[in-house]
Structures are given as structure tokens and as C-alpha cells.
Amino acid sequence: MRIRITTDLVTGILFVSLGLFAIGYGWNYPLGTPQRIGPGYFPLLVSSGLVLLGLILVIRSFFIAGDRIEAIALRPLLAVLLGTLLFGILVEKAGFIISAVLVVVLARLSDRDFRPLEVAILAVVLVGFIGSLFWFGLSLPLHPFPQW
Amino acid sequence: MDVLSNLALGFSVALEPINLLYAFLGVLLGTAIGVLPGLGPVATISILLPVTFTLQPQSAIIMLAGIYYGAAYGGSTTAILVNLPGESSSVVTTIDGYQMARQGKAGLALATAALSSFMAGTIATFIIAFAAPVLAEFALDFGPADYFSLMVFGLVAAVILAHGSVVKAIGMILVGVLLGTMGIDVNSSLPRFTFGVPQFGDGIDFAVIAMGIFGIGETISNLGRTEGEREFVKDYKGLWPSPRDLKAIVKPALRGTFLGAALGILPGGGPVLASFSAYALEKKIAKDPSRFGRGAIEGVASPEAANNSASQTAFIPLLTLGLPASPVMALMVGALMMHGLYAGPQLIAEKPELFWGLVASMWIGNFLLVVLNLPLVGFWARLLTVPYRLLYPSILLICCIGVFSIRNDALDVIVASVFGLVGYVLTRLQCEPAPLLLGFILGPLIEENLRRALLISHGSPSVFVERPISLVFLILTALVVLVLVLPAIRSGREKVFAEEAN
Numbered sequence: 001m002r003i004r005i006t007t008d009l010v011t012g013i014l015f016v017s018l019g020l021f022a023i024g025y026g027w028n029y030p031l032g033t034p035q036r037i038g039p040g041y042f043p044l045l046v047s048s049g050l051v052l053l054g055l056i057l058v059i060r061s062f063f064i065a066g067d068r069i070e071a072i073a074l075r076p077l078l079a080v081l082l083g084t085l086l087f088g089i090l091v092e093k094a095g096f097i098i099s100a101v102l103v104v105v106l107a108r109l110s111d112r113d114f115r116p117l118e119v120a121i122l123a124v125v126l127v128g129f130i131g132s133l134f135w136f137g138l139s140l141p142l143h144p145f146p147q148w
Numbered sequence: 149m150d151v152l153s154n155l156a157l158g159f160s161v162a163l164e165p166i167n168l169l170y171a172f173l174g175v176l177l178g179t180a181i182g183v184l185p186g187l188g189p190v191a192t193i194s195i196l197l198p199v200t201f202t203l204q205p206q207s208a209i210i211m212l213a214g215i216y217y218g219a220a221y222g223g224s225t226t227a228i229l230v231n232l233p234g235e236s237s238s239v240v241t242t243i244d245g246y247q248m249a250r251q252g253k254a255g256l257a258l259a260t261a262a263l264s265s266f267m268a269g270t271i272a273t274f275i276i277a278f279a280a281p282v283l284a285e286f287a288l289d290f291g292p293a294d295y296f297s298l299m300v301f302g303l304v305a306a307v308i309l310a311h312g313s314v315v316k317a318i319g320m321i322l323v324g325v326l327l328g329t330m331g332i333d334v335n336s337s338l339p340r341f342t343f344g345v346p347q348f349g350d351g352i353d354f355a356v357i358a359m360g361i362f363g364i365g366e367t368i369s370n371l372g373r374t375e376g377e378r379e380f381v382k383d384y385k386g387l388w389p390s391p392r393d394l395k396a397i398v399k400p401a402l403r404g405t406f407l408g409a410a411l412g413i414l415p416g417g418g419p420v421l422a423s424f425s426a427y428a429l430e431k432k433i434a435k436d437p438s439r440f441g442r443g444a445i446e447g448v449a450s451p452e453a454a455n456n457s458a459s460q461t462a463f464i465p466l467l468t469l470g471l472p473a474s475p476v477m478a479l480m481v482g483a484l485m486m487h488g489l490y491a492g493p494q495l496i497a498e499k500p501e502l503f504w505g506l507v508a509s510m511w512i513g514n515f516l517l518v519v520l521n522l523p524l525v526g527f528w529a530r531l532l533t534v535p536y537r538l539l540y541p542s543i544l545l546i547c548c549i550g551v552f553s554i555r556n557d558a559l560d561v562i563v564a565s566v567f568g569l570v571g572y573v574l575t576r577l578q579c580e581p582a583p584l585l586l587g588f589i590l591g592p593l594i595e596e597n598l599r600r601a602l603l604i605s606h607g608s609p610s611v612f613v614e615r616p617i618s619l620v621f622l623i624l625t626a627l628v629v630l631v632l633v634l635p636a637i638r639s640g641r642e643k644v645f646a647e648e649a650n
Contacts, residue, residue, distance in 0.1 A: 007578045008313070014577075015319045022326055022341070029340060034607030039333040039340055042595040046325050053319040060315075069576055073372025077572060080368050080544060081565050087548045088561030096549075103548055104541040110371050111537055126542050134549050141556055142549075 006066030012057030019050035079110035095145045100127045151277050158277075158504030162512050167210050170203065171509050174211035175516045178218020183226055183528045189219035190475050190582065191366055194358035195543065197483060198550040205487040206502050210509040212483055213463075216476055217513045220419070220459055221265065221521060224452060225528050228257045237419035237455040240427045244440060244447030251443050258525050259389050260445055261452040262518050264401040268453035269514030271405050272412075272460040276507050279413075279461075280496065284468040287493040292600035293611045297621035299594045302471045303587060304625050307632060314632045316579045324587025327352065329595065347559050354482040354588055355554055360564035361581045363547035365571020367540050372572075393445065400430055400446035404453030412458030413465060419455035419474070426454035460510055466491050467503060470593070475582040478589040 022043060032038025083106030090099040104123040108114060135142065161167060177199075181192040196215055200208040220237070227238040228245035241261065248257040290298070307317040330341045331351030342348040389397065407429060408422035430450045431440045440447050463480075465471040470492035472478040484491050489499065496503045521528070551564040574581050605611035612618050 007576075008316075011316055011319070011577045011579055015323075018323065018326070025341060029338060030336070034609075035602060036607075037599050037602055039336045039338045042598065043326065043329045043340065046322050046329070046591075050319060050322045050326065053315055053322065056315055057319070067578060072576060073368065076368050076371035077569070080364065080371070081569055084364055084544060084548055084565040084568060085562060088552075088558050088565060091548075091552060091561070092558050100545055100548070103545050107541040107544050108537065113537065122538060122541060126545055130542065130545050130549060134553060142552070 004061070004065070005069060006061050007069055008057045008064070008066040009061035010069060012054045012059075012061060015050050015054030015057065017054075019047040019054060022047040023051070075112075076110035079106050083107050091142070093147060095147060096131055096142045097127060097144050098146065100131060151281075154281075154500065154504050155277055155508060157500060158506075158508030161206060161501050161505030162210065162508035167207050167505065167509065168512070170207045170211040171214045171513055172516055172520075174214020174216075175218040175513055175520055178215035178220075179222040179225075179517075179521060179524075179528065180218075182219030182222025188223055189216055190358070190479065190585075191362040192219035192222075193476060193479050194355065194362045195546055195550060197355050197358070197479070198553045200483065201486060201554070205484070205489055205499075206505050208483060208487060209480070209502065209506055210513075212480060213506060213509055214513045214516070216459065217269075217456075217510075217517055220456065221262070221517050222528070224261045224265075225258060225521075225525070228261065228448070229254060229528075237423045237459070238452075239420075240423045240451040241448060243427070244442075244444050247441065247443035248445070248448065253443065255525065256389055256393060256445070257448050259522060260393070260397055260448045262521055263389070263394075264397060264404065264449040264453040265456040266514050266518045267398075267401050268405040268408060268457035269460060269517075270511060271402075272409050272457040273507060273511040273514075275409050275457075275461060276464055276510070277504075280464050280468050280503075280507075283464060284493040284496045287469050290469075290493070290617060291615060292597040292604065293615050294617040294621070296594060296597040296601055297612055297618040297625070298469060298471060299590050299597065301621040301625045301628070302465075303583075303590055303594075304628050304632075307583060307628075313578070316577075317583050320574075320579055320581065320583040321587035324584035324589075325591035325594065327357070327584075328588045328591030334596075335599070345559075347557060352563060353554055353560065354479075354585070355486075356551055356560045356564045357567050357588060358479060358482075358585060359547045359551050360567025361571030361574075361585070363543060363550075364564060364568030365575070365581070367543055368568065368572040369575045370536070371540065396445050397449045400450035401453040403429060404450035405457045408454030408457035409461045411454075412461035419458040419462070422454040422458035423451035426450040456514070463506070463510075467495055467506070468493055472586065472589060475585050478586045481589050 026040055026043050026047070029040030029043065030038035031040045031044065083103040086106070087099045087103050090102070101123045104126055105119060108119045108122070131142075131144065135144075162171065177196055178189075178192055181195065182189065193212060193215055197212075200211050203211065223238040224241050224245070227241040228249050231242050231246040245257045245261065248254065303321050304318070307314055307321070328351070330348060332339050332342070332349045339349060404422075404426040407426050408419070411422040411425060412419065427440075427447060427450065430444075430446045431437050434440065434444070434446065459476075462474055462477055466477045466480060470481070470490065472481050472491075481491050489495070489502070547564065548561055551560050552558060554560060571581055574584075601611055602609070612622060
């Protein structure tokens with residue numbers, strides 16, 4: 001029998017790993033007594049359920065032909081996540097304007113069809129509009145400029 | 149009459165200029181974002197959630213409801229004009245709506261959708277006004293064991309919402325429940341799964357998860373797709389239905405309304421089930437079923453009425469039992485919690501102005517939808533032609549700032565990015581992320597009720613089958629599992645046989 005890398009198999013492995021991780025990480029949380037359940041009781045119950053479901057998926061994937069995983073769009077994935085991550089890391093130090101421009105420019109990099117002028121205009125308009133919306137509209141305590 | 153005086157109170161709240169303004173803004177923003185391809189109500193509400201945090205609770209919930217109706221209507225608009233359902237409940241609308249549009253009757257189809265929805269909304273508002281207080285009264289007798297079983301039932305029933313694998317959907321619920329245990333345990337003040345990060349002491353904010361998965365994650369999925377061939381319908385003349393059309397609309401819309409209202413109350417039922425059932429019903433009772441799929445006006449009127457009345461009656465279990473029947477309702481619970489309000493039977497008694505204001509605003513929201521959208525149909529259609537490459541950077545930027553604004557914490561943006569990745573991976577693995585959100589919201593409530601029930605019963609688990617209300621819900625849960633699993637086994641077998649035949 002050939003093992004097929006199906007969505008069921010991978011999901012099952014993820015469920016089992018997450019469940020085992022939670023059981024392990026929460027090993028020292030007190031379980032309490034049946035009458036007074038402790039903080040570890042419910043997470044253990046849920047994690048065990050997750051492990052069980054994961055096992056069902058893994059075992060089932062050996063017998064039932066599931067769908068293969070479709071190709072992962074690496075470029076948009078990296079460009080978008082890099083942008084939002086950098087925003088989170090930078091916004092308090094570098095200020096809103098720089099981090100927001102980064103989000104827009106990096107997001108547009110996910111497209112092969114990168115038009116510098118259009119992206120520049122888009123960045124200025126979006127950062128100006130959305131920034132002032134949250135700045136004035138919701139009086140968000142965001143620094144527009146770098147804080148050194 | 150009691151209900152009438154309550155409705156009067158509601159309208160006095162909902163008609164306050166400030167609330168009217170927020171209802172209007174909600175409907176407008178909801179439609180504007182909901183009309184964009186790939187953004188359904190859950191994503192739309194997630195993205196706009198932070199905007200409502202600064203408002204008064206009434207205004208916030210009224211605006212969110214407005215966003216919800218707007219987004220739902222926006223989804224129907226794209227379903228009709230470009231054959232792209234904005235959400236699963238308008239999938240059925242594409243069948244006949246898009247055909248009507250291709251025959252040059254896009255205006256009529258859009259008007260039919262709007263008018264049927266309005267009719268359904270009006271009737272559903274009255275159903276809520278009469279049914280909700282009765283149900284809330286009944287719910288006051290619920291003990292912790294009953295709530296526990298009710299919520300387990302709600303979660304399992306919600307699996308119906310997920311298309312695809314039942315096992316995966318239940319797994320997603322458990323992942324959500326597990327995520328919900330993060331933070332300092334209220335009873336023992338023990339930090340659970342906080343990984344030593346102080347900000348995780350309060351757990352992760354549900355809006356961070358929602359915006360990460362549905363805002364950032366779905367954007368990545370959309371970018372990964374190749375530009376589909378979108379056939380735009382440019383011609384939408386003849387907006388107003390003729391009297392003959394109106395006559396053809398009324399009866400199917402009424403049938404859809406009542407079917408939808410009944411299904412909407414059921415946890416897990418919701419607008420999707422309602423629209424599909426309504427369509428099936430119309431097709432079954434039609435004199436000439438072959439017209440369906442070729443632009444039958446009933447095929448638009450009935451499902452649109454059904455999904456609208458279902459999306460309204462879905463508020464009944466939320467407001468009376470605290471049970472969100474759908475991901476959108478889970479977002480509503482989260483929004484209420486942000487304002488320190490807990491949905492449940494006490495809400496009607498303790499916050500009548502909020503409850504009745506919301507009920508009244510449902511009708512107003514539906515009214516605004518018709519007023520706003522009939523003249524703006526042309527505008528929405530043009531919005532669809534804005535290239536996606538200009539749209540998604542704005543969506544991402546709004547998500548980033550929105551997440552940051554929840555508690556002015558940049559760490560939340562990083563967490564949301566991680567959930568963006570999670571959301572994308574989940575779609576690749578064909579796991580629906582919506583049950584995760586539902587589990588996340590209900591998880592802490594389930595744990596608390598389990599703890600209380602066991603405390604009262606001195607640790608005996610038999611309390612869950614001894615209390616009749618609890619027992620009924622557990623039996624219903626078992627039935628739902630059976631209904632869900634049986635076809636899965638059957639289709640699984642078919643797959644095996646198909647494999648062998650190859």
C-alpha cells in the first residue's frame with residue numbers, strides 16, 4: 001500500500017500533534033476531583049478528543065482515497081504575512097506611516113504584475129485615507145512617525 | 149399589548165438619530181465590503197468589528213446587525229451579477245439569479261432579491277418580537293447541566309454549516325475550544341497555555357483570530373487563485389418589477405420567509421440550510437420545474453426571503469439562550485462581551501432597550517437596505533470592476549490597524565498574522581475555519597457549565613441524563629451525529645468501490 005499525502009492525512013497528523021502538545025504542555029495542570037474539576041481537566045478532555053479524531057483521520061486516509069493537497073501559493077503567502085508581521089513588529093518603533101507603506105508594498109509584491117507607480121500612488125492614498133480614518137475617527141493612539 | 153409596547157420602546161431606541169445613523173452606516177459599509185468578491189458576512193464583520201468598539205453597546209450591536217444584513221445583501225448582488233456567491237447562503241441565488249441577469253433581467257433579479265428580503269425581514273421581526281420573550285422565560289429554568297448539553301448540541305449542529313468532512317469539522321471545533329482555554333483560569337488563577345507571555349493572560353481576543361483567519365488568511369487564498377473568468381453583466385435596466393412580476397414574487401417569498409424563520413431558529417440550521425430548502429421546495433411545487441436553473445423568478449425570491457428571515461431568527465437562540473447558531477452570531481457574542489454584556493435569558497429583562505432596540509433595528513436595517521440598494525445597484529456593480537490588486541492591500545491594511553486598535557497592542561497584529569497562516573493552511577487542508585471560531589467562543593462557557601454541573605451533582609456525571617432538558621439535547625446531539633455520520637460512511641464506501649473499480 002502506498003501512503004498518499006492527502007488532506008485527511010495531514011490534518012490528522014496536525015490534530016494528533018496539537019492534541020499531544022497540549023496534553024504535554026498542560027501535564028502539570030491539576031485535574032481536581034470529579035466534584036471540583038481543576039484547571040487541567042477540561043483541556044485534557046478536549047486534547048484527548050482531538051488526538052482521537054486525528055487518529056481516525058490518519059487511519060481513514062489509508063483506506064479511503066482523499067483529495068490531495070492543492071499547490072500552496074508561496075509568493076502571496078510570504079509577501080502578505082511578511083507585511084503584516086513587519087507591521088506588528090515595527091509599528092510602535094517605526095511609526096504608522098512606514099509600517100503601513102510596508103504592508104501595502106509587500107502585499108502588492110505577491111503579484112507578478114508589480115507596477116511601481118501604481119503601487120506608490122496606492123500606498124499614499126491608502127495610508128493617508130485609512131490612517132486619518134483611524135486617527136481622527138477612532139482617535140487611535142498611533143504614532144505616525146518613528147519614535148527613536 | 150405587551151409586545152407592542154416593547155416594540156415601541158425598541159423603535160424609540162432604534163430611531164434615535166445616532167442609532168439610525170449607525171444602522172445606516174452599517175448597512176452601507178456592510179454592502180460595500182460584502183459586494184467585494186471573496187468577502188462574506190463573517191469576513192466583513194470581522195474587518196469592521198474594531199470600528200464598533202468605541203460606540204455605545206446599543207449603537208454597536210445595531211451597527212453590527214446592519215453590517216450583517218448589508219453584507220448578506222452584498223453577497224446576493226455578486227451572486228446575481230457575476231455568478232460569485234459572496235457567502236454560502238447565496239449560493240442558491242446564483243442558479244437562477246445569474247441566469248436572469250444573463251437574460252438582461254439583472255435589475256429585476258436584484259429588485260426581487262431586495263423586495264423578498266424586505267418582506268421576510270418585516271415578518272421575521274414580528275416573529276422575534278413574539279417568540280423571543282417566551283423562549284427566554286423558558287430558558288430561565290435551565291441549569292448548568294442543561295446549558296452544557298445545549299451548547300454541545302449547538303456545536304455539533306453547527307457542523308452542518310461546514311461542508312466537507314464531519315471529522316475535520318468536529319476537530320476544528322475542538323481546536324477552537326482548546327484555544328479558548330488559553331489564559332488565566334478564572335477559578336484557580338492558574339495561567340494555562342500562556343507560554344510565559346503576559347499578554348496571553350486574558351487569552352487571545354476572538355477578533356484577532358477572526359481577522360487573522362478571515363481577513364488575512366482569505367486574502368492569501370484569493371491571491372493564490374488564478375483570475376477566474378468573470379462575466380460581468382453591464383446591463384441592469386428595468387429595475388422595477390411589473391405588477392405581474394410582483395404577483396409572481398409574493399407567494400414564493402412568503403413560503404421562503406416562514407421556512408427560513410423556522411430553520412433559522414435551529415442551532416446550526418441558519419441561512420444556508422434555509423436557502424437550499426426553500427429552493428428545493430419551490431422546485432418541488434412548481435408546475436413546470438424545468439424552468440428552474442433557467443432564470444425562474446421564484447428561484448430568486450424564495451431563497452432570498454428564506455436566508456434573510458433565517459439570518460434574523462438566528463438571533464433568537466443567541467439573545468435568549470446565549471447560543472450562537474452560526475459563526476456570525478459567534479461574532480455577535482464576542483462583540484457583546486467586549487461591551488461587558490452576556491447574551492442569555494437575562495438580557496431581555498436587564499437590558500430591554502438593547503434587546504428591543506436591536507429587534508426594531510432589524511426592521512429598519514431591512515428598510516434601509518431596500519432604500520439604499522435599489523438606487524445604488526449600478527454603483528455596486530461598478531465597484532465589482534475595481535481590480536482586486538487595488539482592493540486587497542486596503543483589506544490587509546485595515547486588518548492590521550483594526551487588530552492593533554483592539555487593545556493598542558502590536559503583539560496582537562503578530563498573533564493575527566499567525567492566524568492568517570493558520571487560516572490559509574486550513575483552506576489548503578479543506579478544513580472549514582468557521583467551526584473553530586464557534587468552538588473558541590463557546591468553549592469557556594462549556595467548561596464553566598460543566599464545572600458547575602459537576603459541583604452541584606457532587607461529581608456524578610449522571611446529572612446530564614437525569615435532567616430532562618439536558619437529556620433531550622443530548623438525544624438530539626446523538627441524532628445529529630448519526631445523520632451526519634451515516635451518509636459519510638456511505639459516500640466513503642462509494643469512494644472505496646470507485647477506487648477498486650479503477
